[in-house]
Amino acid sequence: xxxxxAILIGILIGVIIAFVQKSALTSVHMxxxxxxxxxxxxxxxxxxxxxxLYKRIEKTAIPKENK
Amino acid sequence: xxxxxxxKCPCCGGQIEFDSAxxxxxxPFCDSEFSIEAVxxxxxxxxxxxxxxxxxxxxxxxxxxxxxxxxxxxxxxxGGEIVADELTGAxxxxxxxxxxxxxxxxxxxxxxxxxxxxxLDKNKAKEKLKEHLKxxxxxxxxxxxxxxxxxxxxxxxPFWLFDADADGDIRYEGVKERRWSDSNYRYVEKSYYNVRRxxxxxxxxxxxDGSSRMPDDLMESIEPFDYKDAVTFEKAYLSGYxxxxxxxxxxxxxxxxxxRIEQSVIDTFRDSVVGYSQVTEKGNAIQLHNGxxxxxxxxxxxLNTTWNDQKFLFAMNGQTGxxxxxxxxxxxxxxxxxxxxxxxxxxxxxxxxxxxxS
Numbered sequence: 001x002x003x004x005x006a007i008l009i010g011i012l013i014g015v016i017i018a019f020v021q022k023s024a025l026t027s028v029h030m031x032x033x034x035x036x037x038x039x040x041x042x043x044x045x046x047x048x049x050x051x052x053l054y055k056r057i058e059k060t061a062i063p064k065e066n067k
Numbered sequence: 068x069x070x071x072x073x074x075k076c077p078c079c080g081g082q083i084e085f086d087s088a089x090x091x092x093x094x095p096f097c098d099s100e101f102s103i104e105a106v107x108x109x110x111x112x113x114x115x116x117x118x119x120x121x122x123x124x125x126x127x128x129x130x131x132x133x134x135x136x137x138x139x140x141x142x143x144x145x146g147g148e149i150v151a152d153e154l155t156g157a158x159x160x161x162x163x164x165x166x167x168x169x170x171x172x173x174x175x176x177x178x179x180x181x182x183x184x185x186x187l188d189k190n191k192a193k194e195k196l197k198e199h200l201k202x203x204x205x206x207x208x209x210x211x212x213x214x215x216x217x218x219x220x221x222x223x224x225p226f227w228l229f230d231a232d233a234d235g236d237i238r239y240e241g242v243k244e245r246r247w248s249d250s251n252y253r254y255v256e257k258s259y260y261n262v263r264r265x266x267x268x269x270x271x272x273x274x275x276d277g278s279s280r281m282p283d284d285l286m287e288s289i290e291p292f293d294y295k296d297a298v299t300f301e302k303a304y305l306s307g308y309x310x311x312x313x314x315x316x317x318x319x320x321x322x323x324x325x326x327r328i329e330q331s332v333i334d335t336f337r338d339s340v341v342g343y344s345q346v347t348e349k350g351n352a353i354q355l356h357n358g359x360x361x362x363x364x365x366x367x368x369x370l371n372t373t374w375n376d377q378k379f380l381f382a383m384n385g386q387t388g389x390x391x392x393x394x395x396x397x398x399x400x401x402x403x404x405x406x407x408x409x410x411x412x413x414x415x416x417x418x419x420x421x422x423x424x425s
Binding site: 003005006009010014015017021024028031033035038043045046047048049052055056058059061 | 408
């Protein structure tokens with residue numbers, strides 16, 4: 001079973017490498033935003049609040065091995 | 068009673084009430100408790116609706132006699148129209164490579180406010196193309212050997228540049244996690260926060276190309292242009308080059324500028340929300356002020372090439388030299404390489420599994 005998982009992981013890595021190299025053929029795409037056109041030092045916050053609301057605790061039992 | 072405000076529990080959505088025992092607001096459905104300040108913060112000014120408006124009066128009128136000698140060349144194949152002075156002339160369309168003919172004298176269009184003159188020449192464009200093809204895996208060898216540059220053309224592309232001040236008001240839910248365990252259980256404590264960011268950000272010279280024939284993704288790919296080299300437009304700059312006529316107005320370009328500015332505000336504000344394992348945006352409102360547009364010409368080298376009956380279009384930023392253009396894929400080489408990489412990686416993974424097992 002371990003070898004099956006190892007083979008699958010190996011194949012996945014090989015496929016990823018091939019697709020990364022393929023992506024170098026594409027260089028044309030729309031820009032996501034306008035980050036290069038932000039005026040330097042123009043960012044000013046008038047409100048920056050982080051207000052605590054509530055908390056939740058989840059607990060999961062640790063399986064015990066039968067001896 | 069009229070005028071009462073409903074306070075909704077951010078955890079389960081039920082109506083929360085004041086609990087006299089704890090002196091906090093409490094949800095009777097899920098037992099969550101909130102301080103008065105937290106509830107007031109949640110109820111604070113509703114996010115105002117998005118409002119993005121622009122002053123799009125850009126460009127000026129040509130001076131009398133200024134357009135003398137400038138001709139319009141039209142392509143019967145793709146409908147492209149370019150402008151060139153009669154000395155430069157134009158014989159083929161920069162977009163599709165087909166012949167163009169003079170169809171009229173240029174006048175009546177808007178005069179650009181500014182222009183960035185060409186800084187790099189045709190030889191540089193050819194050099195950059197060679198660099199662009201070098202080292203690309205899965206590029207058909209025949210493409211590099213056989214492709215011929217049909218034409219390289221220096222074209223001044225019309226752009227609308229947008230300046231604006233953006234006010235943003237964005238709300239997030241932030242979650243901090245703490246994990247621990249004892250002999251019987253694993254615990255995950257999640258603390259929930261109401262995060263609010265309100266502020267302003269200024270933008271200048273956000274470009275949107277004003278030509279429907281020039282692919283938008285190609286023009287955005289060669290960004291950025293450096294505005295500091297922009298000079299007041301003079302007809303002399305066009306000499307030796309072609310100029311595309313704008314056929315997309317500033318009003319039509321606004322949506323694209325709005326979208327990019329909005330995204331940048333969202334990204335920049337999001338970068339200020341730190342220290343959480345999970346952040347979810349709950350709502351945003353962005354308003355633009357002092358929005359104005361300028362009409363400018365930016366320098367672009369356009370290269371057409373034909374290979375295997377397919378046309379490929381490359382572009383180089385005539386100011387910075389940034390070169391872009393999609394290249395064809397050799398499918399057989401790609402599949403062979405993928406099979407080889409997968410085999411090698413699978414073998415290595417099995418060897419690692421063997422040593423881990425023994």
